[in-house]
Amino acid sequence: MHNKSVAxxxxxxxSGQVSSVELTQEFLDRIKREDSKYNSFITVTEEQALADxxxxxxxxxxGNATPWTxxxxxxxxxxxxxxxxxxxxxxxxxxxxPPYDATVTANFREAGxxxxxxxxxxxxxxxxxxxxxxxxxVTNPWGLSQGNKRVPGGSSxxxxxxxxxxxxxxATATDTGGSIRQPAALCGVTGLKPTxxxxxxxxxxxxxxxxxxxxxxxxxxxxxxxxxxVMAGFDPKDSTSIDREVPDYTATLNEPLKGLxxxxxxxxxxxxxxxAMEQQVRNAVKEYEKLGATVKEVSLPNAxxxxxxxYVIAPAEASANLSRFDGVRYGYRCEDPKDLMDLYTRSRAExxxxxxxxxxxxxxxxxxxxxxxxxxxxxxxxxxxxxxxFINAFKEVDVLMSPTTPSPAFIQGEKTSDPVTMxxxxxxxxxxxxxxxxxxSVPAGFVDGLPVGLQIxxxxxxxxxxLNAAHQFQQVTDWHQRxxx
Amino acid sequence: MTISRExxxxxxxxxxxxxxxxxVSALEKDLGNxxxxxxxxxxxxxxxxxPMAHPLNAVQRLRADEVTETNQREAFQAIAxxxxxxxxxxxxxIE
Numbered sequence: 001m002h003n004k005s006v007a008x009x010x011x012x013x014x015s016g017q018v019s020s021v022e023l024t025q026e027f028l029d030r031i032k033r034e035d036s037k038y039n040s041f042i043t044v045t046e047e048q049a050l051a052d053x054x055x056x057x058x059x060x061x062x063g064n065a066t067p068w069t070x071x072x073x074x075x076x077x078x079x080x081x082x083x084x085x086x087x088x089x090x091x092x093x094x095x096x097x098p099p100y101d102a103t104v105t106a107n108f109r110e111a112g113x114x115x116x117x118x119x120x121x122x123x124x125x126x127x128x129x130x131x132x133x134x135x136x137x138v139t140n141p142w143g144l145s146q147g148n149k150r151v152p153g154g155s156s157x158x159x160x161x162x163x164x165x166x167x168x169x170x171a172t173a174t175d176t177g178g179s180i181r182q183p184a185a186l187c188g189v190t191g192l193k194p195t196x197x198x199x200x201x202x203x204x205x206x207x208x209x210x211x212x213x214x215x216x217x218x219x220x221x222x223x224x225x226x227x228x229x230v231m232a233g234f235d236p237k238d239s240t241s242i243d244r245e246v247p248d249y250t251a252t253l254n255e256p257l258k259g260l261x262x263x264x265x266x267x268x269x270x271x272x273x274x275x276a277m278e279q280q281v282r283n284a285v286k287e288y289e290k291l292g293a294t295v296k297e298v299s300l301p302n303a304x305x306x307x308x309x310x311y312v313i314a315p316a317e318a319s320a321n322l323s324r325f326d327g328v329r330y331g332y333r334c335e336d337p338k339d340l341m342d343l344y345t346r347s348r349a350e351x352x353x354x355x356x357x358x359x360x361x362x363x364x365x366x367x368x369x370x371x372x373x374x375x376x377x378x379x380x381x382x383x384x385x386x387x388x389x390f391i392n393a394f395k396e397v398d399v400l401m402s403p404t405t406p407s408p409a410f411i412q413g414e415k416t417s418d419p420v421t422m423x424x425x426x427x428x429x430x431x432x433x434x435x436x437x438x439x440x441s442v443p444a445g446f447v448d449g450l451p452v453g454l455q456i457x458x459x460x461x462x463x464x465x466x467l468n469a470a471h472q473f474q475q476v477t478d479w480h481q482r483x484x485x
Numbered sequence: 486m487t488i489s490r491e492x493x494x495x496x497x498x499x500x501x502x503x504x505x506x507x508x509v510s511a512l513e514k515d516l517g518n519x520x521x522x523x524x525x526x527x528x529x530x531x532x533x534x535x536p537m538a539h540p541l542n543a544v545q546r547l548r549a550d551e552v553t554e555t556n557q558r559e560a561f562q563a564i565a566x567x568x569x570x571x572x573x574x575x576x577x578x579i580e
Binding site for chain 2: 096097098099195196197210236239240242302304305307308309311312319323326327328329330331332333337338339340341342343344345346348349352357358360361362364365366368375377378379380381382383384385387418419420423435436437460
């Protein structure tokens with residue numbers, strides 16, 4: 001059962017071959033048995049899950065089922081869950097039990113899906129290795145057989161590792177600079193970051209509000225489509241949510257790819273990319289040519305500035321967003337504050353981890369008097385140049401393809417000494433968030449026994465086309481079905 | 486771009502994060518490296534470029550001026566570190 005996709009489990013539930021209670025118990029047992037190796041969950045909600053599963057079975061029996069009724073999944077611990085603690089990977093929120101649901105949480109609840117728990121993540125979604133979690137690093141299921149503890153990527157490392165290890169068929173995730181696509185690539189699963197504004201950010205703990213976007217992670221493109229069907233849509237509670245019709249993302253999965261125009265950005269096939277990685281990505285593009293796609297080289301001339309622009313914009317927005325953690329209304333409070341300033345400064349010094357504090361300080365600096373124009377405004381101008389590159393590229397081609405990451409999963413501790421070394425991990429993913437366009441990572445081969453991700457980037461609101469392209473690729477390849485040993 | 490000890494101490498106060506003396510050297514190095522990375526932006530010609538705030542140029546929606554939220558004081562205060570009589574408690578600010 002644990003190797004089946006959401007679509008398959010949904011059919012099995014529908015035919016009565018298995019009940020939701022049985023399925024839920026099986027995945028709970030797997031988590032209990034296996035997760036000590038990965039640390040992919042922060043919280044497991046066993047009792048609630050079994051209660052929800054019983055309700056789901058009743059709803060199926062009564063004929064009120066959606067495709068998700070009774071299907072187990074997990075939430076990244078950044079989505080607020082009413083009555084279930086939501087930590088965002090931080091000591092600051094170690095005991096925070098939200099009094100409300102995120103819109104994404106409510107949508108899955110409404111659809112009858114059974115949430116088994118909350119997955120581990122880099123603190124406040126800041127990181128590319130999941131080593132910044134207050135609840136401990138997550139270990140990538142791949143590489144363990146070689147005797148190495150490798151990172152799963154980040155910040156949605158718990159979701160990616162749990163899906164790869166078959167502890168759960170699907171998990172929600174979020175992506176501010178690559179936090180869905182990079183862990184999906186490193187763990188050999190399929191992930192989608194939708195267009196900015198496609199999925200509500202209400203109740204999704206904010207990091208950088210002009211970049212953050214909730215999205216999907218599962219083993220197949222079809223399951224990503226099923227997830228997006230539940231998650232996408234206008235939400236008046238999110239002022240940046242876009243009011244635009246949501247298609248049925250599963251309806252176009254089987255469209256033929258004949259005539260699909262693929263662009264390969266030459267800046268993403270640079271010397272940062274290892275030859276072995278490049279070979280895997282080029283092989284994947286050849287599969288697309290066999291499916292009838294045409295390929296040409298394109299250019300994103302300003303992409304090289306993306307990391308620099310991002311490390312102004314994201315910390316600046318983070319410094320504003322995280323000012324809400326003041327030790328007064330909720331979250332961590334220091335012992336025996338001697339005055340109000342001491343309460344603020346010590347609660348924040350003790351409650352936040354090192355990387356979060358670095359980014360708040362950088363962001364505060366970039367926004368401070370005398371520096372705002374030179375940093376924040378300049379970065380926002382560069383952001384427009386980067387966006388214009390994508391707009392120009394999509395006049396010539398339908399999708400862009402590139403590697404998701406410059407190299408496969410690295411060993412824990414390898415990149416923790418200098419923050420900038422870690423930032424370069426997102427060199428191929430960050431520009432997409434700045435532009436706000438959607439992108440996926442799809443399993444596309446292996447280097448030294450470790451998964452390689454193919455990044456597929458589309459124009460605004462082209463999620464259906466991306467999912468279609470990924471699904472067709474998965475009909476002729478089996479990289480996404482490989483299981484870590 | 487280097488960042489001085491004084492800059493770090495000033496920013497830490499603005500950010501309301503206590504930074505101990507022994508942490509300042511490490512922060513000088515790490516923040517200096519991040520600002521070096523960011524300085525690449527200077528190379529871009531952005532003279533006639535409008536700053537971009539939202540990828541789809543969306544503007545804030547306005548809603549009707551009606552009460553839509555219900556009072557949930559008890560639920561919100563149940564998760565606060567310290568409350569009394571419906572108020573949040575902080576150290577004394579007025580002597």
